Structure formats: structure tokens, C-alpha cells
Amino acid sequence: MKIEHLQGLISAPFAPFNGNGKLDTNLIPSYYAFLKKNGITGAFINGSTGEGVSLTLEEKKEVAQAWADCTNHDADFKVMVFLGGTCLADCIDLAKHAYEIGLYAVSLTAPFYFKPANVDMLAQACIMVGESIPGMPLYYYHIPVLTGVNVPMYDLLKALDGKLPNFAGVKYTHEDFMDYQSCMSYQNGKYDMLWGRDENMLSALVLGAKGSVGSTFNYAAPLYYDLIAAFNANDLVKARELQQKSIDMIRLLGKYGGISVGKAYMKVTGIDLGEFRLPVKNMSAEQFESFKIDVESLNFDDFKSK
Template identity: 70%
Template structure:
């Protein structure tokens, strides 16, 4: 099986929550329409941005079903479900649900409590999960900053090649450009390598990436498509300027507490996804007012995603 190599921006959606932190799946159809209106080509659901590790099995199934229902008439919009990684049995159950719901692909990361000792053991875990849904594209999610498993992905590809027929590729959320390029060129580009660091997209474009998965694509997709166009037109100075705008935007994530700041950005495009669950820190009302001033200072309105009326910070 040689799966499709995905192109364009694939958003990592936030999971919409009510004020009491329960799921708000009713927002997902509108969410999909907003992403589609901004040229986003797919969704990587229940990942880090989507708080998958903070959700129950039943909740992840409900989110997967809501995205499947919202996108069922759109074969061009690819939805892949992040399964998790700690419990292999749970991952297999969720993979079967994803296939039955009609999602495009699944993704799995390294077990991060009992960690695999080497690439061979990680490959064995991948094979176990991928084998539950033969014929369905399976992506490994490489994010060592969160899993603590920093095995070279080139070594993983060597271990799995020819052994996992539905292994489609890797969502690569790391800064090892040497390893990333080697994976892109492995077996003449056999595997789909999706870039996962929005603040380093320009460097990945230089290496030849065609598809990327990112959280900031939810609320700033035009910025990245302009960056891609500038790179393709060999206007590198413009591309560097746009990448710096991305960096300035992402720096505010750190300033205001981390990943939950992304949901604050979503409020500025009138897509209120609620707050993050514990133990992630959310902004206070006072912090949000200061955040809006910082957002205005970087010119967010000039490159924010559209589809809902942008808030004028």
C-alpha cells in the first residue's frame, strides 16, 4: 500500500468545550466550514492541541464521530484521529472506531510512561496498532518534547519498511532537520512526511515538504499560505518576513501560559472553543485584555483566518 502524500495546511483543531469543560461537539460543523473557507485541507483531531490525552475514550469517540459526520461529503478534506500511545489496547479500539466512522487516517505516538527502548520496540508497537485497521493510513506522531522518546525517525522507517503495509508516514514535530530530510528521501520519498513545527515552516519548505500539520493554522492560515507562495515564487525576503510574523505570534503563546493561548486566539476570530482542561493554565480576564493589546501590536487582523467575523483587538 502506497498512501497519498498530503499537501497544504492540515489544522490541529482545538476540541470545543463548554464552560464546565464538557464537550461542545455542536460547534464542529461550523469549525470545519471555517477551516475549509481558509483553504485548510484537513484536520488532525484529538492531538496535543485537541487535548486528546485529557479526554476519555468515550469523549474521543464522540469527537471523532462529530468530525466524521461534518466532513462526510468532502473527500478532499482529510481527517486523521490521534489515538494516544500509553495503552495499546485502547489505541486499537479507537482505531477501529475511526475506521467505522469513516475517517481518513489514524495517528499513534510512542508510549510515554513505559517507553520503547529502541526503534525496533517502537516499530513493534506501531505494527500492533496499525494491524487493527489494515488498509487505513497510519501515521506515527513524532513529538519527543512531550513523549520523551527521541528515537531517530530514519531508524524507525528502516525498522517498519516492508513490515507495516498501511504505514503512511510521520507527523514530524521536532527540529532535527537532518533526520527529517533523510526520512523524506527514504526509499525515494516513499513515506509522507508532514511538518509539525509552524515556527520553522520555511526551513521545512527548503527541504521539500509539501504538507504540514499545525495548531496556528486554525487561526492564521492565510499567513502560512502567503509564506508558501512567497517561497514558491523565490521571494525569500518576503518568506522570511512572514515566518517572523509567525514567530512573533507564537511567542505570545509562551508569554500567556502556553498551549491554552491558542483558544484565546480562536476567540478573536469569533470561534469560542472554551478553555483547556486541568492541569493546563488558562488566561484570566485581565490577562486576556492584555493579550488582545499584544495581538493588535503584531497586526494579527492582517493575517487572521476568516470565515467568521474577525474581532478587532
Template identity: 65%
Template sequence: MEFTHLQGLIAAPFTPMHADGSIHLELIPDYYALLKANGVTGAFICGSTGEGVSLTLQEKKAVAEAWAACSKNDPAFSVMPLLGGTCIADAKELAKHAQEIGLDAVSFTAPSYFKPANVQMLAACCKEIAAVVPDMPFYYYHIPVLTGVGFPMYDLLQAIDGLIPNFAGVKYTHEDFMDFLSCLHFKNGKYDMVWGRDENMLPALAIGTKASIGSTYNYAAPLYHQLMEAFEAGDLLKAQALQQQSIDMIRLLGKYGGIATGKAYMKLIGLDCGGFRLPVKNMDAVAFEQFKQEVANLSFDSYCSKKPAVAR
């Protein structure tokens, strides 16, 4: 079974929240319009950035339905949900739901409490879930820094090849370029290898990635379009400078508390997605004012994503 490989920038959207922590589904059409206006080609929903592990099964379905409603008439925009990684039964239910509402692909990451003992057990988990949606592309999400499951993906491709007909590829959020390159070359590029580290996009482009999924594409897509254009034009000095801008921007995520800082960036571009749920820490008002000044010092306005003009 062959699937079209993904291309370009795919955002990992935040799940919008109200002040009381409930999901803010009404904001998703505006979110979709923002991504489209900035040349983003898809959305990887309910992942790490989207707090999938902090959402209930019904909330995940509601978020998926909201994105499906926005993109149903847009074949140029792909939506892929992360199914979760701890309860296989829930992942199967979410996969079938994704197919029913017309999403484009599904993704699964390794169980992180009872971890698979070896790559064959991880492949068995993938097989059980992928089998309930045999006609949908199925991606494995490799993020060992969060799951604690760090098998080489080259070994996983060897284990699943011929075992899972609808296995499409890997969302690769790790820094092992040797493994990533070997996966790109496996069976003459049979599987779609999608890069997942925004701060390392340039070296990933250099070894052949054609698509990237990341959180900073939500609010700084123009920066990465410029980076990709500079690389394609052979202007490595410009590409390096743009990657450094990305790194400087991403450093503020760590300085101000981690993943929730991304929602502060979203607030600055005019799409307030609320805060993160516990146990993630949100910055207070004083820190936000300091953050705004540091962001201004990075000339963020010159490369941030812009909301589309409202039709009159």
C-alpha cells in the same frame, strides 16, 4: 501498499469545551466551515492541541464522529485522529472506530510512561495497532518534547519498512532537519513526511515538505498560505518576513501560558472553544485584555483566519 501523500495546511483543531469543561460538539460544524473557508485541507484531531490525552475514550469517539459527520461528503478534506499513546488496547479500539465512521487515516505516538526501550519496540507498538486497520493509512506522530521518546525517525523507517504495509508516514514535530531530510529521501520518498513546527515552516519547505500540521493554522491560515506562495515564487525575503510574523505570533503563546493561549486566539476570530482542562493553565480576564492589545500590535487582523459569511 501506497497512499497519496498529504498536501497543504492541515489544522490541529482544539477540542471545543463548555464552561463546565464538557466537550462542545455542536461547535464542530462551524469549526469545519472556518477551516474550509481558509483553505485548510484537513484536521488532525485529538492531538496535543486537541487535548487528546485529557479526553476519555468515549469523548474521543464523540469528537471523531462529529468531524466525520462534517467531512463525510468532502473528499478534499482529510480527518486523522491521534489514537493516544499509553494504552495500546484503547488505541486499537479507536483505530477500528475511526475506520467504521469513515475517517481517512489514523496516527499514534509513543507510549510516554512505560517508554519503548528501543526503536524496534516502538515499531512493534505501531505494528500491533496498524494491523487492526490494514487498509487505512497509519502515521507515527513524532513529538519527543512531550513523549520523551526521541529515536531518529530515519531509524524508525528502517525498522518498519516491510513490517507494516499500511505505514504511510510521520507527523514530524521536532527540529532535527538532518533526520527529517533523510526521511524524505528514504526509499525515494516512499513515506509521507508531514512537518509539525509552524514556526519553522520555511526551512521545512526549503528541504521539501509538501504538507504541514499545526495549531496556528486554526486561526492564522492566510499567513501561511502567503508564506508558501512567496516561497514557491522564489521571493525569500518576503517568505522570511512572513515566517517572522508567525514567530512573533507564536511567542505570545509562551508569554501567556502556553498551549491554552491558542484558544484565546480562537476567541479573537469569533470561535470560542472554551478553556483547557487541568493541568493546563488558562489565562484570566485581566491577562486576556493584555493579550488582546499585544495581538492587535501584531496586526493580527491582517492575516488571521476569517469566519465564512452566513448565507441568507
């Protein structure tokens, strides 16, 4: 299989819930249109931002089907499905479903309860799932802060090279730039290394990143495209200023409770996707009013998605 190297901003969409905490996939077509309008080139669905680990198997399929229904006509918008990791049989089921409904790729992370003892065991898990969908790209999702599995991705590339033809690369959500650069250079840049830390994008651009997957792209895509343009124009002063703006925006996630704050940012843009499911903490109505004041102080209207 020829490995395509994706470019631009790939959003990690939020799971759309109604006011009762029930999945509402009727919101997805307008969500897709919103992302397209802001230059987003793809979607990484059912991942951390999409609460994939809090969805049932059937809900994950429902989300995947809804994204397929509104994007399969669009060759310029790639949808990748996160499979999870603790039960490989479920991962294979979800992978086959994604293939059957015509989505672009799937992504697997390390099993994070019974963890792989070493990189060879992790590679075996990737091979087991990847071989179930031989005609579809499979990416590994490296996010050790959540999985607790922190093997060098350079070692995983070596362990999988030549053993899984549809292994496409890594969604790299970590801060090990030595490992990331080694992966970028491996086999003359054979594998697609998608960057996954929005607050460190500038550093990844320096190392040659062309495609990124991020949650803040949902609501601040213009900021990142301006950052990329400044970097490409060698205007590093402006690029650093824009990266700092990204960092300031992301700091509010920590101030108001974490990952759920992304949905509050979406609400400020005019899109209400409900709240996160337990055990994630959502902000109170009073906190949301304070949050809006902090967001305004960032001049969010100047760079938010519209």
C-alpha cells in the same frame, strides 16, 4: 497500500468545550466550515492541541464521530485521528472506531509512561496497532518534547519498511532537520513526512515539505499560505518576513501560558471553544485584555483566518 502524500495546511483543531468544561461537539460543523473557508485541507483531531490525552475514551470517539458526520462527504478534507499511546489496547479500539466511521487515517505516538527501549520496540507497537486497521493509513506522531521518546525517525522508517503495508509516514514535530531530510529522501521519498513545527515551516519547505500539520493554522492560515506562495515564487525575503511574523505570533503563547493561548487566538477570531482542562493553565480575564493589545500590535487582522 498506495501512500498518498498530503499537501497544504492540515489544522490541529482544539477540543470544543462549553463554559462548564463539558465537550460540545455541536460546535464542530461550524468549526469545519471555518477551516474550509480558509483553505485548510484536513484536520488532525484529538492530538496535543485537541487535548486528546485529557479526554476520556468515549469523548475521543464522540469528537471523531462529529468530525466524520460533517466531513465524510468532502474528499478534499482529510481527517486523521490521534490515538494516544500509553495503552495500546485503547489505541486499537480507537483505530477501529475511526475506520468504522470512515475517517481517513490514524496517528500513533510512542508510549510515554513505559517507554519503548529502542526503535525495534517502537516499531512493534506501531505494527500491533496498524495491523488492526489494515485498510487505513497509519502515521507515527513524532513529538519527543512531550513523549520523551526521541529515536531518529529515519531508523523507524527502516524498521517498519516492508513490515506494515499501511504505514504512511510521520507527523514530524521536532527540529532535527538532518533526520527530517533523511526521512524525506528514504526510498526515493516513499513516505509522507508531514511537518509539525509552524515556527520552522520555511526551513521545512526548503527540504521539500508539501504538507504541514499545525495548531496556528486554526487562526492564521492566510499567513502560512502567503509564506508558501512567497517561497514558491523564490521571494525569500518576503518568506522570511512572514516566518518571523509567525514566530512573533507564537511567542505570545509563551508569554501568556502556553498551549491554551491558542484558544484565546480563536476567541479573537470570533470562535469561543472554551478553556483547556486541568492541568493546563488558562489566562485570566485581565490577562486576556492585555493579550488582545499584544495581538493588535502584530496587525493580526491582516493575516488571521476569517
